[in-house]
Amino acid sequence: MANHEAAEAASIRNEAREVLNLHYDGQHEAAVARAVVLAAVHPGSAVALNLAGLIHRHAFLVARNDRGAHSDDEDDDENASALEKYHRHATLDAFSAAARLAPGCVVTNTDHADALADCRRFEDAQKEFLRMLDTVANNDQADPALYNVVYDMSGDSSSKERRRDAVKSASISMERFAERINHRILPLEAAKLLDASNLGGPAADEARDRAKLLAETYPYSPRAQLLRAYIDLAPVRALDPAMDKKQLLRRALTTVSQAAENFDHSLMVALFHAKLLFVLDNFDAAERECRRAVRIETPNDPKWDDIPPMAALGADSDARVSYVKKQLRVLLKQIIVVAALYWSSMKNALQGQRVVSVTVDTLQAHYDGIDKSAAKTISDATRFLKNQESWSFWICLNSRCDGKKFSDTSSLWQHTCSKHRDELWGKLQSLIDPEYYENSSQDDHSLVGITLSRQSDTFLLPRVQDMFESLLLSPSVGIQAEPFAEMRQRKCREGSEILGSIREKLRMLPKDTLSTEFQECCSGIDKLWLKFLQVTVVDYREIILPLARSYQWIELKKRIPFYLNHPGTRRIGIADANIDIICGISGQSVKEMASTSSSQQSLTVSNKNNADSHCAI
Incomplete structure (x- = not known):
């Protein structure tokens, strides 16, 4: 029995090599036909299934490129040809079956995750990548040559080298997937969810649940974390202005503070974090976050992190970085001016005496x-x-x-x-x-x-x-x-x-x-x-x-x-849980803030190119 199985495996591998040679020689239709038959005759062979997945995926990509499609167009499936749809789903079927037969093969796991992403099953693709990472972390990965005939054509290499190279390739695929999610998928999701959150009612509840799921599914995406916090704040806007919103804001702060710690090169996360701290009257922490962000020498391009998408203006990365850092500097001045306004009210109170x-x-x-x-x-x-x-x-x-x-x-x-x-x-x-x-x-x-x-x-x-x-x-x-x-x-x-x-x-x-x-x-x-x-x-x-x-x-x-x-203290509206300060990127200017103060409060601000240089109480 063992000899029969070994002979059958060798026969499958030999035929798989022939099919792969046809594919490399440009005889793609013949290669597809033979790969389909080989996988159908041997559904228990990961070698045959991986080969079929590889050949189908090539045919799918050729068909998609021929019509000039983008991989993440929302109407991608509607405009796809029957041939493109067939190869796309056949790719997923082949790699899904191969992944069940070879759960410890990093190459198969990665191909399966890519196929899931091509079918817009992003959450499932993420799970497959995570499963692959567990395999690597536990050092359980198998020699990919056991399940993939491509390695028969790549010359001599050791099992250790093949496993090492497989992990490197998987890491590159994961990075590509993460960029795809953060740069292309999440902006589309964000546009839909932000619209839904503005409708209120069940649509807003569903948007909030969806945003929470996206943040949990893609913990490596700063945009996903910002989207969740942004949508969490949407219902707060609709509340009575006189209502204390601090508890609701602090819930969002938990998410954003963790994101600021995890993504310390994201200016958009830092700006959102600082604004949220500001409206929660945590001026010291808000100021520290602004200064930290302004000092970042190599920040992320804000267009990859911003919510809403396209909020960070600028023709290129440097311009967008400059734009967001300018907002951080404006917020720093807002903190100073609001503190000055409060000081003019509190200087004769007990808290004021402790300052001088x-x-x-x-x-x-x-x-x-x-x-x-x-x-x-x-x-x-x-x-x-x-x-x-x-x-x-x-x-x-x-x-x-x-x-x-x-x-x-x-x-x-x-x-x-x-x-x-x-x-x-x-x-x-x-x-x-x-x-x-x-x-x-x-x-x-x-x-x-x-x-x-x-x-x-x-x-x-x-x-x-x-x-x-x-x-x-x-x-x-x-x-x-x-x-x-x-x-x-x-x-x-x-x-x-x-x-x-x-x-x-x-x-x-x-x-x-x-x-x-x-x-x-x-x-x-x-x-x-x-x-x-x-x-x-x-x-x-x-x-x-x-x-x-x-x-x-x-x-x-x-x-x-x-x-x-203190009971009876009059708050300044601009610092009283003003959600628009957080969600709007530009915020108020220093002069706009000063104009909202009461007639008893005096603040002189001379502004030149948004660079205030004098403040007298």
Whole structure:
């Protein structure tokens, strides 16, 4: 019996080779005829069935290409010829039967999945691909040569090499399938489901169920996840504006947050996610998501992810990326402006009082967790202020002094003359006005945005409007503080350059002290020395103020939801679960938002090319 089966298998394989040679020689009709007979006579042979599937699929593709059809046209089946339909379904029948006989053959699984997709049975194709992945993960894949005569024609190779190559080919097919689903099938599905969701009633319910199924079936598609969230929000639009929609919005947020984590190069997912966070009053998370997305260097082309399809405008990928990033920057400004509007209402409330001050310990603890050098600077600045009654000091430019601090120019001058003897200082002292180096101290009123309350050891930050102005200058970056070490290096470098210029002028100084040239040269040296003093002074507030304002901004964003939850608080409509902000890609401009505020709220926004640069409360 075993010998008979082996002989029969060998006979089938020999005939399959002959059929395949006919096919390769261009005798396609003869190859089809013999492949059909071979599969019919041997329905239990995966070799015969795989051959029939291969020959039928070639004939199907030729017939479809002859009429210039697209594989995903909705009317594809209606316009297909009888011959095309026959070969398409015969392909699926052959590969389906082969897959049942050879469940561990990755090549057969892949061909079966492709045939299912050609028949628009996409969910079934997805299941077949997943089954194939399980086979590979469990290392159960069979040698494809056992079930496919194509490998008889491809030369010598080992079983291990064939299995490896089969997995590579399957991966390529899966990628092709995923692109087909995301780029061509889902846009068609989305158009139908979005129309249905707008009808309401049973049609909307079916659309919601279908969108959920698509998201679960194609977890690798950002567009499928966005479609589900988009349709989930459709019924929320129809609710009474006075109704609290937060619970419904949070359901959608669960889906979108997971999608944002899984598809971190999708600008469309990031934009939708940020908008949803925004209308849920989570300004801090919305801002972080916008900034993360703006910093993506190689984002996906938005046209592959957008819902509704074609929402991302632009002639090419770069233009579309620019378009969506512009929307993200607009949203960043919206967050700042809405926060400013809320601040004008809450600044006299308890939540507002907690924004205009921060204890030294709190600020230091905040930065200790994210930036040790900033935390050390806060500690050093506080200690210096308490000891010297001043925020500012000069530093010695000599590297051997390791940034030694001097509270006034007189002590700096004395130190330099005694520790770093140089003819420069003697000449300079004889030329410049003594008041330029004797007991001069930096004006401590140049940076009035921050003070330290000694009694409570608390930084006071009363000028909140300055914070908004700083944010609007660069919303994509936020408030940045120059690290102390970098500031010191910069000032030393700039100071050394000025001293070099002074040396050059001293070298060129005319001998005639009564000449006009001598007086002009002395005047130039005076100006350079004053510039040196201005450049080399270090004011701790230049660092502490942006650090404190950055923390103040975070604290304000956290306080707004608490303020809004207080009974009797009036909400601003644009941030009150406005679903159109989420579902519309362009959103409102900053000026449009500002115009919706109450007459009691004052906001001045100057706009040039959608780049607001000033906000005054």
